[in-house]
Amino acid sequence: MPNRRNLYFFYRRDEELQEKLLPLFDLARKYNFTVVKDFRDANVIVSIGGDGTFLQAVRKTGFREDCLYAGISITEHLSMYCDFYINDTSKMVEAMANEQIKVRKYPTIEVTVDGESNFLCLNEFSIRSSIIRTFAMDIYIDELYFETFRGDGLIVATPTGSTAYNKSVNGSVVDPLLPCMQVSEIASMNNNSYRTLGSSFILSGDRTLTLMVVQDGNEHPTMAMDNEALSIKHVRKIEVKLSNRVIKTVKLKDNSFWEKVKRTFL
Known part of the structure; x- marks a missing residue:
């Protein structure tokens, strides 16, 4: 990574984890990286934890397109966003020493609430009733009225997010090379008054x-x-x-999306 030399580590601040990170700081310096204290000074942002920590790292640092993100797991199990294990530095050395590092781009979705508040999501946007009763929403695809949903809620997932909450409600796993978003129902009502598609559906990246x-x-x-x-x-x-902003991660020889799906679920 010849042009990316400023590293920022995102992790929970506790003494036990900080002790484990000391060898990583030394390794970074050995390969001529600078560990910075402010993520705005970084061009590589590394989360230490699990997938939840990775999502927080991306969100708290502003979904930066000019950075490369990487995830390091603190357990022995790698995950969808964590390709490195904290006690196994061999892959880290491979990535640090590689002058022609390959980059993978993950799509994000943009959510606008009442025309004012804008948010980005790497995994999914979900909406649910806040009280113990169902609620209803009229659903439009572009300008087309599609259906009226009544139930517990909906999930709108990115391709990478299709393996998370979306999968738990029987949504499909989608290849992130497809620029799209998936809509999945949570406990929909289907009766004489309300009728929905009853299955998840996938929208092109050009749709709203x-x-x-x-x-x-x-x-x-x-x-x-x-x-x-x-x-x-x-x-x-x-x-x-679908947003025009993407999240860039390290692409290694054995961490394609489908290899991640296999190691996580099979």
């Missing part, structure tokens, strides 16, 4: 998904951007589309 929250006393839904909750009252309109 619009959710109009029916104002029936349940217009304060719980929303989540990846693993971070969002609370906004009197929500009426939510627009979701």
Whole structure:
């Protein structure tokens, strides 16, 4: 990584983990990297933890396109975003010493609430009822009214996020080479009054998904951007589309998306 020499480590601040990180700091300096204290000075951002920590690292550092992100697992199990294990430095050395490092680009989605608040998601956007009752939303694809959903909620996932919350509700696993987003239902009602597609569906990256929250006393839904909750009252309109911003990660010889899926689920 000849042009990326400033490293920022994102991790929880506790003494036990900081002790484990000391060899990593030494390794970075050995290969002529500078460990910086401010992520704004970095061009490589490394999360230490699990996939949740990686998602937080991307969010807290502003979804930077001018940086390369990497994840280091603190357990013996690698995951979808963590390609390195903290006690095995061989792959880290390979990445640091590689002058022609390959980069993988993960798509993100952009969420706009009531035309004002904008958010990015690497995994998924989810919306659920905040009280113990179902709620309804009119769903539009571009300008087309598609259906009225009533149930517990919806998940809109990126291709990489298709293996997370989306998969737990029987959504499909989608190759991240496809610029798209997937919409999956959470406990939908299907009866004479409400009828939905009843299965997840995939939208092209050129589409805009619009959710109009029916104002029936349940217009304060719980929303989540990846693993971070969002609370906004009197929500009426939510627009979701594929963002033009991507997250860049290290691409090694044995960490393709489908190899990650295999090691995680099979």
